[in-house]
Amino acid sequence: MPHDIFILTEAELRKSVRLDMNAVRVVEQAFAALGTGKVIMPPILSMAIPEAHGEVDVKTAYIPGFEGFAIKVSPGFFDNPKLGLPSLNGLMILFSAKTGLVEALLLDNGYLTDVRTAAAGAVAAKHLAPREVGTAGVMGTGVQARLQIEAAHLVRPFRRVLVWGRDTSKAEACARDIAERLGIEARAEADPARLVAESQLVVTTTPAEEPVLKAEWLHPGLHITAMGSDQEKKNEVAPGALIKADLYVADRVSQCERLGELRAAIAAGLWKGGTPPELGEIVNGRPGRTSEEQITICDLTGTGAQDTAIATFALGEAKKAGAGKVIQS
Amino acid sequence: MPHDIFILTEAELRKSVRLDMNAVRVVEQAFAALGTGKVIMPPILSMAIPEAHGEVDVKTAYIPGFEGFAIKVSPGFFDNPKLGLPSLNGLMILFSAKTGLVEALLLDNGYLTDVRTAAAGAVAAKHLAPREVGTAGVMGTGVQARLQIEAAHLVRPFRRVLVWGRDTSKAEACARDIAERLGIEARAEADPARLVAESQLVVTTTPAEEPVLKAEWLHPGLHITAMGSDQEKKNEVAPGALIKADLYVADRVSQCERLGELRAAIAAGLWKGGTPPELGEIVNGRPGRTSEEQITICDLTGTGAQDTAIATFALGEAKKAGAGKVIQS
Incomplete structure (x- = not known):
């Protein structure tokens, strides 16, 4: 009608x-x-x-x-x-x-x-990142690299940003855009291990099918938001990192099992954590990070x-x- | 952009x-x-x-x-x-x-x-109904009851239509609309068994969850198009009819197994026919009806x-x- x-x-x-x-x-x-x-x-x-x-x-x-x-x-x-x-x-x-x-x-x-995806990163950072974030790192150099950092800065006003990408010139352009947009220091970092080492918050925004963030790089007081994987082949964070972290949180368990970082950890036979908590439960008061020293990971596949x-x-x-x-x- | x-x-x-x-x-x-x-x-x-x-x-x-x-x-x-x-x-x-x-x-x-659903009924009738259809029957009295008959008439110009519905006044209104639209005889038939007995082509267009067309009503020279079931609970044609028919054809096997008449036949443990042919294969020349006397059924769940x-x-x-x-x- x-x-x-x-x-x-x-x-x-x-x-x-x-x-x-x-x-x-x-x-x-x-x-x-x-x-x-x-x-x-x-x-x-x-x-x-x-x-x-x-x-x-x-x-x-x-x-x-x-x-x-x-x-x-x-x-x-x-x-x-x-x-x-x-x-x-x-x-x-x-x-x-x-x-x-x-x-x-x-x-x-x-x-x-773009907006709701970046905003989800801010929700994850708000509820899971350490209170004090001095440096934020981002892996990937596309639209979401810029927006995830912009969104996270709303809830954790860090003073410095490091950007890693396979293409150095793209990483430099991304860092320039971020510095201009947020009025803070931002630079390309060629060594992803150093990026993670110097950051308290890392957002991965790549379409990687092989992990770009290794488990041995995890350190106390780190939060990782992995938002690049939304398909069965993708995998940004080494499966071992999900085990090493104190807390792994899914945006939606049923989606992360099929499309997120959790899929790779299950496929590798490493995941023994049962059903992980969802971000919405943490928002509603289920305990998330319980100390500044913990390592947390949030897996975002994007929800309807x-x-x-x-x-x-x-x-x-x-x-x-x-x-x-x-x-x- | x-x-x-x-x-x-x-x-x-x-x-x-x-x-x-x-x-x-x-x-x-x-x-x-x-x-x-x-x-x-x-x-x-x-x-x-x-x-x-x-x-x-x-x-x-x-x-x-x-x-x-x-x-x-x-x-x-x-x-x-x-x-x-x-x-x-x-x-x-x-x-x-x-x-x-x-x-x-x-x-x-x-x-x-509405149009593409009715047109699929015409495709089914064109490739599967007996060449000579004098009377067509329709079960159900909604928009698709009218359109399925209109579409089938394009490929099998029958002279008479019988309409059955749970609500007699709706069946009468539907018959009046069809008679006016096609300029042929159309009347409500209160007894669905008689409707099937007198028809060479029957289209079921109901949201029934219990079969409205019984296996014992099947007779030589009948084609049935069942287009009402598109959800897991629906079932218009008695599962036994799919076995009794000489040929059962799905619009898409993977959908009919979940949503069509085939689902009920499988659930009843009656279906032993393996993978049935699809309507598209028949269109492309796979043998369909091979004599006027055969009984055929086409199950339409609607395809993208x-x-x-x-x-x-x-x-x-x-x-x-x-x-x-x-x-x-």
């Missing part, structure tokens, strides 16, 4: 939603809801199109109390840069959770995913609950700002 | 795409592609929202040679009629299969799903390949007609 649908473009969404503490709180609430066990979140739909070096993921979740649920479609086509296009794109569709009618089309080209939360927030903010247009379907 | 997106409304799509032989050929081509084994079609994403008596399914498929692939979102919220809204809604999104960019938003509120095919066709037809508008994302 024809009805009104609200349409928001990427430019409008970039004005309405920024990577700030409001976004972090929205995503923290999504994790809190996940932690209650009442969110309905089906397995991710995933389709690879090998001949185009492409893939598409669809995520969704229903959060009780929310008026709508988002369906988020994330295509990643990795030959796009050759065409002058970004690899990652997509949109979010917000449906009424009462009637299933399409309420809004958020044509964000992946922007809201984050999508529903950020889409709902974005629609509300855009409407407040008078942005967007209405189309009759 | 902002780019142009083509938007089509339900009204525009209804003008561009009709349930005619063009639509049937488009869906037949989708099955032919499925039959080659080269289509990439991941499992359906499905989420139930019990507190709203709702569910949402997401389907997709990549068909080699097609420029785009559709993601189809189908919400079903079964308390909607109390609010004066249809239960089924949704939209299709067409993405470039080369770049993953959103190409078009087809705001069809489920219309294209149909969605990609109809969405691609709809976009092309709409562009030819100059319909739609462009929005910058």
Whole structure:
């Protein structure tokens, strides 16, 4: 039946939603809801199109109390840069959770995913990193390398950033961007072992299929957020590190077992920790880090609950700002 | 990255795409592609929202040679009629299969799903029903009861239609609509056994969880298309009928095993037929019905390949007609 649908473009969404503490709180609430066990979140739909070096993921979740649920479609086509296009794109569709009618089309080209993914890193750092973080390290040099550091800085205002990447010039460019954005010292570090040694917080943001962070580099007072692995082949953190850490936390156990760092640790036969805690449970008060000296790891694969939360927030903010247009379907 | 997106409304799509032989050929081509084994079609994403008596399914498929692939979102919220809204809604999104960019938003509120579902019934009838069909029977009285008969009539121009439903007045209304639409005799039949006895083609279109069509009603020269079951609890055709038939055909074996009539036959311990043929293989020339006297059954759960095919066709037809508008994302 024809009805009104609200349409928001990427430019409008970039004005309405920024990577700030409001976004972090929205995503923290999504994790809190996940932690209650009442969110309905089906397995991710995933389709690879090998001949185009492409893939598409669809995520969704229903959060009780929310008026709508988002369906988020994330295509990643990795030959796009050759065409002058970004690899990652997509949109979010917000449906009424009462009637299933399409309420809004958020044509964000992946922007809201960038924000909610970085915000999840801030939630992990807020609840798991040592209180005092002087230096933060980031492995990887892409969009999320920049955004994860920006987000983490909201909750742990570190004074220095180290950036490691396979390509030194990209690491230097990333460090320059971070220094400019946050107004703090940031530099490329060619030795990943030294990066980890000098950091209290490390975020891994790579598409690595072989670990880039070794277990022997772990040291007291370190928190690692691994956010790069979201597919069965990927693995950023050496499986032994999950065993060596005092605490391993999943964003969603069922996803991390299949797509996260936990998958590799299970495959290596090393994981004997049973069912690990989820970030949402820690947000809700389950003990996380219990001393500054502990070593903690948080494994982020990305949840549909984050999508529903950020889409709902974005629609509300855009409407407040008078942005967007209405189309009759 | 902002780019142009083509938007089509339900009204525009209804003008561009009709349930005619063009639509049937488009869906037949989708099955032919499925039959080659080269289509990439991941499992359906499905989420139930019990507190709203709702569910949402997401389907997709990549068909080699097609420029785009559709993601189809189908919400079903079964308390909607109390609010004066249809239960089924949704939209299709067409993405470039080369770049993953959103190409078009087809705001069809489920219309294209109605068409491609009915067209699949016509494909099944074309390839499996006896050549001579004098009477067609339909079980169920909803939108698909009407459309399945309309579609089947394109390929088997029967002279008479019988309609059975639990609610006699709905069956009568459905028969009146069909008679008016097709200009042929159509009447409600209160006895489903008699409906089957007098028909050479029967389409079941109900949400039944207990079989409405019994195995002992099968008779030589009958084809049954069962299209109502698309969830794990549903079952329209008695499991024994699948054994008694000379030929059982699935639209997609992996889906029918989980969601179709085949599921119930397997659960009942009756199915010993190994892997059944798929409709696409029959389209491509695998032997189907080999005599007028045989009994055949086709199990339709609905495939993402149909969605990609109809969405691609709809976009092309709409562009030819100059319909739609462009929005910058």
